[in-house]
Amino acid sequence: MSDWNPALYARFEDERTRPAAELLAQVPLAAPGLAYDLGCGPGNSTALIAARFPEAEVIGLDTSPAMLERARERLPGLSFALADAATWQPERAPDLIYANAVLQWLPDHPVLLPRLFGLLAPGGVLAVQMPDNLAEPSHRLMRMVAETGPWAAAIGDPAVAGRLGRMLEPAGYYDLLAPHAAEVNVWRTAYHHRMADASAIVEWVRATGLRPFLDPLTPDEEAGFLTAYTAAIAEGYPPRRDGRRLLAFPRVFIVARRAG
Structure with missing residues:
Protein backbone atom coordinates (compact mmCIF):
# COMPACT_ATOMS: atom_id res chain seq x y z
CA MET A 1 0.00 0.00 0.00
CA ASN A 133 -16.14 -3.17 12.09
CA LEU A 134 -15.90 -5.40 9.01
CA ALA A 135 -19.59 -6.31 9.35
CA GLU A 136 -20.66 -2.67 9.70
CA PRO A 137 -22.28 -0.79 6.77
CA SER A 138 -19.09 1.25 6.27
CA HIS A 139 -17.13 -1.88 5.35
CA ARG A 140 -19.89 -4.01 3.83
CA LEU A 141 -20.64 -1.16 1.43
CA MET A 142 -17.01 -0.64 0.42
CA ARG A 143 -16.84 -4.32 -0.54
CA MET A 144 -20.14 -4.09 -2.41
CA VAL A 145 -19.07 -1.00 -4.37
CA ALA A 146 -15.67 -2.58 -5.07
CA GLU A 147 -17.19 -5.56 -6.90
CA THR A 148 -19.90 -3.72 -8.86
CA GLY A 149 -18.08 -0.96 -10.75
CA PRO A 150 -15.52 -0.54 -13.54
CA TRP A 151 -12.78 -0.56 -10.90
CA ALA A 152 -13.53 -4.16 -9.85
CA ALA A 153 -10.68 -5.72 -11.83
CA ALA A 154 -8.12 -3.28 -10.41
CA ILE A 155 -9.20 -3.92 -6.81
CA GLY A 156 -9.50 -7.69 -7.12
CA ASP A 157 -11.18 -9.78 -4.45
CA PRO A 158 -13.01 -7.39 -2.06
CA ALA A 159 -12.66 -9.91 0.75
CA VAL A 160 -8.88 -9.74 0.46
CA ALA A 161 -8.83 -5.93 0.24
CA GLY A 162 -11.24 -5.79 3.18
CA ARG A 163 -9.17 -8.17 5.35
CA LEU A 164 -12.08 -10.55 5.96
CA GLY A 165 -11.30 -13.53 8.13
CA ARG A 166 -8.29 -12.10 9.93
CA ARG A 194 -21.55 11.76 15.55
CA MET A 195 -20.63 12.69 11.98
CA ALA A 196 -21.69 15.75 10.02
CA ASP A 197 -22.74 13.89 6.87
CA ALA A 198 -21.99 10.93 4.63
CA SER A 199 -18.87 12.61 3.26
CA ALA A 200 -17.43 12.83 6.78
CA ILE A 201 -17.85 9.07 7.21
CA VAL A 202 -16.08 8.52 3.91
CA GLU A 203 -13.22 10.79 5.04
CA TRP A 204 -12.90 8.75 8.24
CA VAL A 205 -12.53 5.40 6.50
CA ARG A 206 -10.52 6.87 3.63
CA ALA A 207 -7.62 7.33 6.06
CA THR A 208 -7.70 3.67 7.13
CA GLY A 209 -9.93 0.83 5.92
CA LEU A 210 -10.62 2.27 2.48
CA ARG A 211 -6.93 2.55 1.56
CA PRO A 212 -6.52 -0.98 0.08
CA PHE A 213 -9.51 -0.31 -2.17
CA LEU A 214 -8.26 3.05 -3.45
CA ASP A 215 -4.53 2.36 -3.79
CA PRO A 216 -4.79 0.30 -7.04
CA LEU A 217 -7.07 2.81 -8.79
CA THR A 218 -6.30 5.52 -11.32
CA PRO A 219 -7.39 9.05 -10.35
CA ASP A 220 -10.54 8.73 -12.51
CA GLU A 221 -11.37 5.31 -11.06
CA GLU A 222 -10.83 6.62 -7.54
CA ALA A 223 -13.15 9.56 -8.14
CA GLY A 224 -15.84 7.26 -9.50
CA PHE A 225 -15.44 4.80 -6.64
CA LEU A 226 -15.71 7.56 -4.02
CA THR A 227 -18.84 9.01 -5.67
CA ALA A 228 -20.54 5.60 -5.66
CA TYR A 229 -19.36 4.78 -2.15
CA THR A 230 -20.50 8.13 -0.73
CA ALA A 231 -23.96 7.60 -2.20
CA ALA A 232 -24.10 4.12 -0.64
CA ILE A 233 -22.95 5.49 2.73
CA ALA A 234 -25.67 8.16 2.59
CA GLU A 235 -28.22 5.33 2.30
CA GLY A 236 -26.53 3.10 4.85
CA TYR A 237 -26.28 5.81 7.50
CA PRO A 238 -29.54 7.80 7.38
CA PRO A 239 -29.60 11.17 9.13
CA ARG A 240 -30.71 11.24 12.76
CA ARG A 241 -33.23 13.73 14.11
CA ASP A 242 -30.62 16.49 14.34
CA GLY A 243 -29.45 15.89 10.75
CA ARG A 244 -26.20 14.19 11.79
CA ARG A 245 -25.16 10.59 11.03
CA LEU A 246 -24.06 8.07 13.66
CA LEU A 247 -21.07 5.95 12.75
CA ALA A 248 -21.17 2.78 14.84
Whole structure:
Protein backbone atom coordinates (compact mmCIF):
# COMPACT_ATOMS: atom_id res chain seq x y z
CA MET A 1 0.00 0.00 0.00
CA SER A 2 0.98 3.63 -0.37
CA ASP A 3 2.25 5.47 2.68
CA TRP A 4 -0.23 6.72 5.25
CA ASN A 5 -1.50 10.30 5.21
CA PRO A 6 -1.00 11.77 8.72
CA ALA A 7 -3.07 14.88 7.98
CA LEU A 8 -6.07 12.84 6.83
CA TYR A 9 -5.71 10.48 9.78
CA ALA A 10 -5.58 13.41 12.22
CA ARG A 11 -8.93 14.87 11.14
CA PHE A 12 -10.65 12.57 13.63
CA GLU A 13 -7.80 12.33 16.14
CA ASP A 14 -9.96 12.91 19.22
CA GLU A 15 -12.27 10.04 18.25
CA ARG A 16 -9.34 7.78 17.39
CA THR A 17 -7.51 8.58 20.64
CA ARG A 18 -10.44 7.81 22.94
CA PRO A 19 -10.16 4.00 22.64
CA ALA A 20 -6.37 4.31 22.97
CA ALA A 21 -6.84 6.07 26.30
CA GLU A 22 -9.41 3.53 27.47
CA LEU A 23 -7.08 0.67 26.59
CA LEU A 24 -4.20 2.26 28.49
CA ALA A 25 -6.39 2.85 31.54
CA GLN A 26 -6.76 -0.92 31.95
CA VAL A 27 -3.03 -1.70 31.85
CA PRO A 28 -2.16 -3.13 35.31
CA LEU A 29 1.35 -1.72 35.61
CA ALA A 30 2.71 0.80 38.11
CA ALA A 31 6.06 1.77 36.62
CA PRO A 32 7.23 -0.11 33.51
CA GLY A 33 10.85 0.37 32.60
CA LEU A 34 10.46 -0.18 28.85
CA ALA A 35 7.29 0.31 26.79
CA TYR A 36 6.79 -0.10 23.05
CA ASP A 37 3.95 1.47 21.09
CA LEU A 38 3.42 -0.75 18.02
CA GLY A 39 1.85 1.08 15.10
CA CYS A 40 2.33 4.40 16.87
CA GLY A 41 1.04 6.44 13.93
CA PRO A 42 1.43 10.20 14.44
CA GLY A 43 2.23 9.71 18.14
CA ASN A 44 -1.16 10.34 19.71
CA SER A 45 -1.11 6.99 21.53
CA THR A 46 2.60 7.28 22.34
CA ALA A 47 1.92 10.59 24.07
CA LEU A 48 -0.65 8.88 26.30
CA ILE A 49 1.85 6.20 27.34
CA ALA A 50 4.57 8.76 28.09
CA ALA A 51 2.17 10.87 30.14
CA ARG A 52 1.03 7.93 32.27
CA PHE A 53 4.52 6.47 32.70
CA PRO A 54 6.88 9.49 32.70
CA GLU A 55 9.83 7.48 34.03
CA ALA A 56 9.56 4.75 31.39
CA GLU A 57 11.58 4.46 28.22
CA VAL A 58 8.87 4.71 25.57
CA ILE A 59 9.61 3.74 21.96
CA GLY A 60 7.17 4.15 19.08
CA LEU A 61 7.30 1.82 16.09
CA ASP A 62 5.53 2.08 12.74
CA THR A 63 5.89 0.96 9.13
CA SER A 64 5.02 4.44 7.80
CA PRO A 65 7.87 6.96 7.37
CA ALA A 66 5.30 9.78 7.12
CA MET A 67 3.67 8.80 10.41
CA LEU A 68 7.05 8.49 12.14
CA GLU A 69 8.06 11.93 10.90
CA ARG A 70 4.89 13.42 12.38
CA ALA A 71 5.40 11.53 15.65
CA ARG A 72 8.98 12.83 15.99
CA GLU A 73 7.79 16.38 15.40
CA ARG A 74 5.13 15.96 18.04
CA LEU A 75 7.27 14.19 20.65
CA PRO A 76 10.92 15.15 20.08
CA GLY A 77 11.99 13.72 23.43
CA LEU A 78 10.93 10.15 22.59
CA SER A 79 12.41 7.50 20.31
CA PHE A 80 10.70 6.27 17.15
CA ALA A 81 11.79 3.62 14.66
CA LEU A 82 10.67 1.92 11.48
CA ALA A 83 9.51 -1.61 12.27
CA ASP A 84 6.84 -4.15 11.32
CA ALA A 85 4.91 -5.67 14.22
CA ALA A 86 4.68 -8.95 12.29
CA THR A 87 8.43 -9.55 12.50
CA TRP A 88 9.66 -7.11 15.17
CA GLN A 89 12.02 -8.40 17.85
CA PRO A 90 13.00 -6.09 20.73
CA GLU A 91 16.61 -5.95 21.88
CA ARG A 92 15.46 -6.60 25.43
CA ALA A 93 12.19 -7.82 26.89
CA PRO A 94 9.71 -4.94 27.38
CA ASP A 95 7.35 -4.44 30.30
CA LEU A 96 4.60 -3.14 28.04
CA ILE A 97 3.74 -3.91 24.42
CA TYR A 98 0.91 -1.60 23.45
CA ALA A 99 -0.77 -2.02 20.06
CA ASN A 100 -3.64 0.36 19.37
CA ALA A 101 -5.51 -0.13 16.07
CA VAL A 102 -2.66 -1.89 14.25
CA LEU A 103 -2.84 -5.68 14.56
CA GLN A 104 -6.07 -5.88 12.54
CA TRP A 105 -3.89 -5.15 9.49
CA LEU A 106 -1.83 -8.30 10.07
CA PRO A 107 -2.75 -11.94 9.33
CA ASP A 108 -2.40 -15.13 11.36
CA HIS A 109 -3.50 -13.86 14.77
CA PRO A 110 -3.29 -17.34 16.36
CA VAL A 111 0.48 -17.10 15.81
CA LEU A 112 0.97 -13.33 16.04
CA LEU A 113 -0.55 -12.59 19.44
CA PRO A 114 1.12 -15.44 21.36
CA ARG A 115 4.41 -14.43 19.74
CA LEU A 116 4.07 -10.83 20.93
CA PHE A 117 3.00 -12.00 24.38
CA GLY A 118 6.06 -14.23 24.57
CA LEU A 119 8.37 -11.24 24.02
CA LEU A 120 7.34 -9.66 27.34
CA ALA A 121 9.44 -9.53 30.46
CA PRO A 122 8.04 -11.41 33.50
CA GLY A 123 5.03 -9.47 34.78
CA GLY A 124 4.80 -7.57 31.50
CA VAL A 125 1.57 -6.62 29.75
CA LEU A 126 0.34 -6.94 26.17
CA ALA A 127 -2.39 -4.35 25.50
CA VAL A 128 -4.24 -4.53 22.17
CA GLN A 129 -7.14 -2.64 20.64
CA MET A 130 -8.49 -3.49 17.19
CA PRO A 131 -11.40 -2.15 15.15
CA ASP A 132 -14.00 -4.89 14.71
CA ASN A 133 -16.14 -3.17 12.09
CA LEU A 134 -15.90 -5.40 9.01
CA ALA A 135 -19.59 -6.31 9.35
CA GLU A 136 -20.66 -2.67 9.70
CA PRO A 137 -22.28 -0.79 6.77
CA SER A 138 -19.09 1.25 6.27
CA HIS A 139 -17.13 -1.88 5.35
CA ARG A 140 -19.89 -4.01 3.83
CA LEU A 141 -20.64 -1.16 1.43
CA MET A 142 -17.01 -0.64 0.42
CA ARG A 143 -16.84 -4.32 -0.54
CA MET A 144 -20.14 -4.09 -2.41
CA VAL A 145 -19.07 -1.00 -4.37
CA ALA A 146 -15.67 -2.58 -5.07
CA GLU A 147 -17.19 -5.56 -6.90
CA THR A 148 -19.90 -3.72 -8.86
CA GLY A 149 -18.08 -0.96 -10.75
CA PRO A 150 -15.52 -0.54 -13.54
CA TRP A 151 -12.78 -0.56 -10.90
CA ALA A 152 -13.53 -4.16 -9.85
CA ALA A 153 -10.68 -5.72 -11.83
CA ALA A 154 -8.12 -3.28 -10.41
CA ILE A 155 -9.20 -3.92 -6.81
CA GLY A 156 -9.50 -7.69 -7.12
CA ASP A 157 -11.18 -9.78 -4.45
CA PRO A 158 -13.01 -7.39 -2.06
CA ALA A 159 -12.66 -9.91 0.75
CA VAL A 160 -8.88 -9.74 0.46
CA ALA A 161 -8.83 -5.93 0.24
CA GLY A 162 -11.24 -5.79 3.18
CA ARG A 163 -9.17 -8.17 5.35
CA LEU A 164 -12.08 -10.55 5.96
CA GLY A 165 -11.30 -13.53 8.13
CA ARG A 166 -8.29 -12.10 9.93
CA MET A 167 -9.83 -11.36 13.31
CA LEU A 168 -11.13 -13.80 15.88
CA GLU A 169 -14.11 -13.51 18.17
CA PRO A 170 -13.19 -11.92 21.53
CA ALA A 171 -13.36 -15.31 23.25
CA GLY A 172 -10.89 -16.64 20.70
CA TYR A 173 -8.28 -14.13 21.86
CA TYR A 174 -8.94 -15.11 25.45
CA ASP A 175 -8.34 -18.76 24.60
CA LEU A 176 -5.10 -17.88 22.79
CA LEU A 177 -3.56 -16.07 25.73
CA ALA A 178 -5.18 -17.42 28.90
CA PRO A 179 -3.12 -20.64 29.09
CA HIS A 180 0.08 -18.57 29.18
CA ALA A 181 -1.05 -15.53 31.20
CA ALA A 182 -1.49 -14.60 34.83
CA GLU A 183 -4.64 -12.70 33.81
CA VAL A 184 -6.48 -11.79 30.63
CA ASN A 185 -9.08 -9.07 30.22
CA VAL A 186 -11.05 -9.06 26.95
CA TRP A 187 -13.95 -6.79 26.06
CA ARG A 188 -15.77 -5.31 23.07
CA THR A 189 -17.16 -1.79 22.88
CA ALA A 190 -19.19 -0.12 20.14
CA TYR A 191 -18.63 3.62 19.88
CA HIS A 192 -21.20 5.77 18.10
CA HIS A 193 -19.46 8.76 16.55
CA ARG A 194 -21.55 11.76 15.55
CA MET A 195 -20.63 12.69 11.98
CA ALA A 196 -21.69 15.75 10.02
CA ASP A 197 -22.74 13.89 6.87
CA ALA A 198 -21.99 10.93 4.63
CA SER A 199 -18.87 12.61 3.26
CA ALA A 200 -17.43 12.83 6.78
CA ILE A 201 -17.85 9.07 7.21
CA VAL A 202 -16.08 8.52 3.91
CA GLU A 203 -13.22 10.79 5.04
CA TRP A 204 -12.90 8.75 8.24
CA VAL A 205 -12.53 5.40 6.50
CA ARG A 206 -10.52 6.87 3.63
CA ALA A 207 -7.62 7.33 6.06
CA THR A 208 -7.70 3.67 7.13
CA GLY A 209 -9.93 0.83 5.92
CA LEU A 210 -10.62 2.27 2.48
CA ARG A 211 -6.93 2.55 1.56
CA PRO A 212 -6.52 -0.98 0.08
CA PHE A 213 -9.51 -0.31 -2.17
CA LEU A 214 -8.26 3.05 -3.45
CA ASP A 215 -4.53 2.36 -3.79
CA PRO A 216 -4.79 0.30 -7.04
CA LEU A 217 -7.07 2.81 -8.79
CA THR A 218 -6.30 5.52 -11.32
CA PRO A 219 -7.39 9.05 -10.35
CA ASP A 220 -10.54 8.73 -12.51
CA GLU A 221 -11.37 5.31 -11.06
CA GLU A 222 -10.83 6.62 -7.54
CA ALA A 223 -13.15 9.56 -8.14
CA GLY A 224 -15.84 7.26 -9.50
CA PHE A 225 -15.44 4.80 -6.64
CA LEU A 226 -15.71 7.56 -4.02
CA THR A 227 -18.84 9.01 -5.67
CA ALA A 228 -20.54 5.60 -5.66
CA TYR A 229 -19.36 4.78 -2.15
CA THR A 230 -20.50 8.13 -0.73
CA ALA A 231 -23.96 7.60 -2.20
CA ALA A 232 -24.10 4.12 -0.64
CA ILE A 233 -22.95 5.49 2.73
CA ALA A 234 -25.67 8.16 2.59
CA GLU A 235 -28.22 5.33 2.30
CA GLY A 236 -26.53 3.10 4.85
CA TYR A 237 -26.28 5.81 7.50
CA PRO A 238 -29.54 7.80 7.38
CA PRO A 239 -29.60 11.17 9.13
CA ARG A 240 -30.71 11.24 12.76
CA ARG A 241 -33.23 13.73 14.11
CA ASP A 242 -30.62 16.49 14.34
CA GLY A 243 -29.45 15.89 10.75
CA ARG A 244 -26.20 14.19 11.79
CA ARG A 245 -25.16 10.59 11.03
CA LEU A 246 -24.06 8.07 13.66
CA LEU A 247 -21.07 5.95 12.75
CA ALA A 248 -21.17 2.78 14.84
CA PHE A 249 -17.61 1.59 15.43
CA PRO A 250 -17.10 -1.65 17.40
CA ARG A 251 -13.65 -2.33 18.84
CA VAL A 252 -12.07 -5.31 20.62
CA PHE A 253 -9.75 -4.79 23.58
CA ILE A 254 -7.29 -7.30 25.03
CA VAL A 255 -5.08 -6.80 28.08
CA ALA A 256 -2.98 -9.83 29.08
CA ARG A 257 -0.37 -9.90 31.87
CA ARG A 258 2.49 -12.38 31.91
CA ALA A 259 3.25 -14.19 35.15
CA GLY A 260 5.93 -12.50 37.24
